[in-house]
Amino acid sequence: MKLIGYIKSICVGIWRLMQGMYISMLNFVRPKVTEQYPENRGEHVYFERFRALLTMPHDADNHHKCTACGICMNSCPNGTITVLSKMEESPETGKPKKVLDRHLYDLGSCTFCNLCVQSCPFGAIEFTNQFEHSVFTKERLVLQLNRPGSSLKPKPAAVAAPVDKQAGQRAAAQETVNTPKTV
Numbered sequence: 776m777k778l779i780g781y782i783k784s785i786c787v788g789i790w791r792l793m794q795g796m797y798i799s800m801l802n803f804v805r806p807k808v809t810e811q812y813p814e815n816r817g818e819h820v821y822f823e824r825f826r827a828l829l830t831m832p833h834d835a836d837n838h839h840k841c842t843a844c845g846i847c848m849n850s851c852p853n854g855t856i857t858v859l860s861k862m863e864e865s866p867e868t869g870k871p872k873k874v875l876d877r878h879l880y881d882l883g884s885c886t887f888c889n890l891c892v893q894s895c896p897f898g899a900i901e902f903t904n905q906f907e908h909s910v911f912t913k914e915r916l917v918l919q920l921n922r923p924g925s926s927l928k929p930k931p932a933a934v935a936a937p938v939d940k941q942a943g944q945r946a947a948a949q950e951t952v953n954t955p956k957t958v
C-alpha cells in the first residue's frame with residue numbers, strides 16, 4: 776500500500792508541474808504589455824483621472840482665479856500648500872484688497888488626495904497628469920503655482936439693469952394718489 780501511495784504522489788506532482796509549465800508557456804507566447812518608457816513618451820496614454828501634479832491654470836492675459844482665500848491650505852491634511860497674500864489697491868474701488876502673493880505647493884509631501892481641488896470655491900487649481908518630477912534636491916519640489924507677474928482675473932463688467940419705462944409712470948400715479956387735494 777505504501778508503494779502505491781508513493782507512486783500516486785509522484786504522478787500528482789508531475790501533473791501539477793505540467794500545469795505550471797502550461798501557464799508559463801501560455802504567457803510566453805502572449806503579446807507583451809510592458810510599457811517601453813521613456814521611448815513611448817509621445818504616444819503614451821494616461822488615465823483621465825490620474826493625478827500627478829497640482830497646477831494653477833492661467834489664461835492668455837496671465838490671469839488666474841485664485842483669491843488667496845486660503846481654503847485649500849486649510850483643507851490640506853499635511854500642510855503641503857502655503858498661501859501667501861499681500862495687500863494691494865483695488866483698481867475698481869481704490870481701496871486696499873488682499874491678493875495672492877505666492878501659492879506654494881510642496882510636491883514632496885503631497886498625497887494626491889485632491890481635497891484642495893475639491894475645496895477651492897473658485898476652481899483656481901487642478902491636477903494634471905504630468906508625472907516626471909525628478910530633481911536632485913527635495914527643495915526643488917516646492918513649486919510656486921502662480922506665475923510671476925500674474926494677477927486675479929478681473930470680474931466681468933456688471934450687466935446694466937434693463938430700463939423699466941413704466942416705472943416712472945407708476946411712481947407719478949402713486950404720487951397723485953398720495954397727494955391730498957387742495958380745495
Ligand code: SF4
Pocket residue numbers: 829850851852853854855856884885886887888889890891892
Ligand atoms: S492633493 Fe491632498 S495632500 Fe496634495 S496638496 Fe491637495 S490636499 Fe494637500
Ligand code: SF4
Pocket residue numbers: 840841842843844845846847848858894895896897898899900
Ligand atoms: S487656490 Fe482656491 S482655495 Fe486656494 S487660496 Fe486660491 S482661491 Fe482659495
